[in-house]
Structures are given as C-alpha cells and as structure tokens.
Amino acid sequence: MKEDYKNLIEKIKSLLPASAELIYLTYPKKEAAIIMADFDGDDAVELAVAYNIKNTPYISILKEIKCQWQIVYTAQGKGYNLLYFKALNISSDKYKDLVLGWQLEAQRALLIICQWTGTELKELSPPNLYYSKLDIEDMPSHKGCDGILEIAIWTKLYGKAYRTEIYRWHKDRLMVATDVYPYYFKKVARYYQAMVKQHPNTDFYWYQLSEAQFKAGQYDKALKSINTALSLYMIYTSKEKLMNLKKLILSKIKSKEITF
Template sequence: MKRIGTQHWSAINSLIPPTSELVVMPKPHDQPAVIVADLDGDNHQEIACVYRNKGEMYVMVAKQDEDRWHPIGNFKGQGYTVSELVAAPIVNAHMNSLLIGWQIGGVWSNIDILQWSANGFMHMLHQETRTSRGEVEDMSGVNGMDGYAELALWLHDSGKAFQVEVYRWDAGNLVIADDVYPYYFQKMVAYYESVLEESDLAKYWYYLGDAQRKAGMHAQAFQSIEQALQFPNPYPSREALLRWKKELDGANRKS
C-alpha cells in the first residue's frame, strides 16, 4: 500500500456517482475509507474506496490503464459505515485480498473478503462473520511467518472484555489458526494487564488467564484463575473456573 496522491483523489471523484460521498472511517482517526494497493497481482496499484450513495453502501475498485482509471469492481455493501478496510495476502500469498468490515451496529461489523480471479472479484465468505475489532497480519507460528495474513477477530463481551479468535484461510474457509496463539495472545496478555490496572474485575482476570493459557503461559494462567476465584461472583462461574484450574494444574505438572 502507498500514499494516496492527488491523482487518486481525482480518479475517485470522477468515478463515484455525483450524488455519493466517501465514507469516513471512525478509527483510527476519522480517515476516508480509501486505500491504494495491488489487488490483482500485476504489481501495479489499484484504488479501493467505500462510498455512500442514496443511503446505501458501496465498495469500488479502480485500475489505471495508461492515464485512464476505470472500475474493475463495484459492489453493494452493508450497514452504515466501515470499521476495516485492509489489503493483505489472506487467500493467496502472492496477491492481496481486500478485507472490509461493514459496520452494522455500535460494536458489530460483518467481515467481507474480496479476491481477484479470472472472472473478476469474488466474495470469499459465504457465511456471516462478525467482529467488533480486527487485526490482520502475517503472524509467526512454530515455523515462523508463511507469507499469508491471519485474522484476529475480537467479539465484544462487555466493558473492555473481548472474545478473541485467530483465523487463517484454508481450503475455502476461515479456520482457527491455533499454531499462532503463542505469538498473538502475548498481545492479549499485555492488553488485559493494562485493563486490570484500571479495573480490577473478575471478568478481566478470567480473560487474562485465557490469554495466558493460549500464549503457553500456564503457570501465570493458573495464578490468574486463582485471582478470579477470589471474587464473590467469579466469571463465567465458579464451577467453570475450578474445572479450568484443574486442567491447568495438570498441564503445569506435566511441563
């Protein structure tokens, strides 16, 4: 991806309907939903933008041939704004996919993945895939990075608590990528440690323990669950935490 220049803005303004407006993404800092990236694998940059026209959402991809820009994809979207617009090699290590988060509620978006093919762009996800926050990167597994981008999808629970799962594309679907847990959930450990500095709640101790367990930090996870059990109303329940504590105790004895 590269910087959006004057020629790109001119192309967008000439191609989207005159009755439309570019969507402004609320995060990270109120920026237009526009990226410039190679989306068809030809080593030339395309423009992707999301616009709103007569109350409906659309995503357009435009390509440059010599000095002329023309659309190579224009699709109707969902919701009322976008939470994510990312180009990354999700489906093919040698070609970027376009990931869009169509915001449908205050803390919910539906993920859409567009992939270039011989027949033009294809929607890769055929089932609803929701997220409250997403991170897309080539994450390091046991054999390092493999050139494919994984997706970490955060589903809001309450407050600052999220259920997080990491996925990769495999055989036509998003599947759980548990081999990158040690890498990604170290980030979640740091996240919940910072949350707990502000709010000492049973729910956050549970989620910290879950992140530590997935990061391979079993002794620390055991301590976090013990801490969660100190509260009068443990989350998600005292019975669940005690079962989990027993499993972690067994894992710690084996290691």
C-alpha cells in the first residue's frame, strides 16, 4: 500500500511542471496534498493535487484517460500556505466537494468549497469566508445526527476571543444552522470557561462565555456570566451590548417559566 502511494506521488510529480513542488500538509499529520475521490459522481475517481511554483500555489485536477493520468484542469491558489485540503460531502451526498483552507495571515485563513463540474472547479462558498479555527462534522440537533456536515467557523476578534458561527449547505448555499447550536456552543462555552479562569477580570471573555451559554440553551449559567461581566470595569465591551444580551437571556428564562 505504501509502495503504491509512493509510486502515485512519483507519477504525479512527473506530470507537474518541472519547477513544481508538492505542498505538504502538517496537520493532523505530515502528508502530501493529494486527494483521490469521485468529485463529479461519475463513479470514477479524480485526483486533486496542490503544489507550489516559485512560491505561488496551484491546484490541479487529474483524470485517468485511457489508463493514463492526465492533468485536465489547473487553477491558482490563494495565500501562502494550505491548511485544509479534504474531499467532503458538503453540497451533495452523491459526490465529494473539494474543501480548501488557504492561510492568508498568521490568524486568518480563507475557506473555499469547490465543486468539480467536469471542466472546472466551481466555487460554491461565498467570497471572503475567513476563519481562524475550523470544525467540520455531522453535528446533532435535538433529533440527532442526520448525515449532513456542519461547518463551525471561528473568526479572531481580539486577544483569544472569536466570533463563532455554524453553517450547513441548504438547497444552493451555506445557511446558518441554529438547530445544532445547543450541541456545538457547549463546546464554545467550555473554551471560554477556560479563558475566564485565566483572565477573571476581562469583560469580553465573560461576555463571550455568556453568549455561548445562551446559544447552548444554558440560560441560568448565561445570566450569571453576563452579571459577572457587568460587575467588571468594562474596557472592551459596552454596557449597552452587555445589557442587550442580558435582556435576551431574561426573555428566554421568562418564556421557559411560562412554558412549565
């Protein structure tokens, strides 16, 4: 198996321009940016390959034609490094999409979801979909998992605080997936619980914790966190912003009391 993979890499190298250097991903393990998958649902696999030519990244699609691999499409990449490179069922369960994360800055990457049409890589994701951290998994709603992947995007704000949003493909675009908030924002809340332990007097970490607890449906905890934020000397978060969140939390607690 290793020998077959080694031979495949050598074959791909022989098809690329002489000055091309394969890009190697470093997480979760070091490996060449090569994917073999059925990207167009024709029951035949294609190869997606990422490489650099004089520090400029490129993506090529290779297809086996008459028992010979051939480059059928090439596009220039973005940024200076490739952080994410996977074939995933984002827009369809019948074929794979190519999902790329291009590093633009130390804490900023660009997420691109592409569909191979047979002639080109068509970008499905909206432009300027930036992230600092990324989670892609089938997240459970109150009905459980449905086999559809959700995308959690963490975008750096300041310090170690992030704006977090969750998306899912719906019809022809990415839409916010609020039904999985209770599952995923518990994870976000755990992150900010660690932050407020390290920085107990920093108002924006308490705000972020409260917001995460609110989205996770942990309203009593969210109220305690927002009250803590309001008791601190506010440097980064306005009182108006804190009070707006507190009003939302109280309305949820009140509606819950009425329900029961």
